Amino acid sequence: MKKLLFIIIPFFIFSCTKENKEPTFLIGDWKRTNEKEGSQTFETWNTNLKGLGYTLKEKDTTFKEILSIITIKDTLFLKVEGVNEKPTLFKFTEQTNFSFVAENKKNEFPKKIKYYLDNKQLKAIVSNDDFKIEFVFDKEMINP
Numbered sequence: 001m002k003k004l005l006f007i008i009i010p011f012f013i014f015s016c017t018k019e020n021k022e023p024t025f026l027i028g029d030w031k032r033t034n035e036k037e038g039s040q041t042f043e044t045w046n047t048n049l050k051g052l053g054y055t056l057k058e059k060d061t062t063f064k065e066i067l068s069i070i071t072i073k074d075t076l077f078l079k080v081e082g083v084n085e086k087p088t089l090f091k092f093t094e095q096t097n098f099s100f101v102a103e104n105k106k107n108e109f110p111k112k113i114k115y116y117l118d119n120k121q122l123k124a125i126v127s128n129d130d131f132k133i134e135f136v137f138d139k140e141m142i143n144p
Contacts, residue, residue, distance in 0.1 A: 022049055022069060022076070025098050025117045030137035033121075043067070043122070043137060078102040078113060 026049065032041035038057055045051040051067035066081040076092040078100075090102035090113050099116035110126035110133075117123075122137040 021095065021097070023095070023100050023115065024049075026051065026069075026115065026122070028122075029140040030122050031140050032135055032137050034134065034136045041135070042140075076100075076102075 024047075026045040027047055028045060030043045030045075032043075035041050035055075039055055039062070041053070041055040041063075043051055043053045045067070049069035053063075053065045053067055054061055055063040065083050068079045068081075070077050070079050070089075072089075076095070078090040078092070079087050080090070081087045088104060088107055090104045090107075092100055093103050094101040099114070101112060101114045103112045105111055109128050109131070111128040112126070114125045114127075115122065120139065122139070124135040124137075126133050126135075
C-alpha cells in the first residue's frame, strides 16, 4: 500500500500543477479595423510569439513596438519594447485557450492589457483605472 501511495501522490501533484500555455491564437498578420481615418495599424506575431505592432500614416511609421511572450521563473509575461526607454513587462494574471490578461500596476499606461479572440477577430484592450483603448483586428490573408 505504501508503495502505491508513493506512485499515486507524485502523479496527482504533477497533474495538478498549472502549466503555462503559450497564447498561440496571436500568431498571424493582423490589421486593425477600428483605426482613425488616415492611419493603419498592424500587428504581426510569428510562431516564436515574437510580434511587431506599428501604425502608418500614409507611408510614414508613426508608432512601433516590439512584442514578445516570454517565460520568467515559470510565469508568462508580455514584453513590450520600443515605447519606453526600457522594456516593460506585463505579468499574465488570467489566461484561457483564446485570451489572456497581463498586468503591470507600476506602469503609468497601460496597467492592464487584455488580448482575446472573438469570432475570428483578435481584440485587445489596453487600460488603466481611468482610461481604455480598444483594438479590433482582422487576420490578413497573405497570398503565397
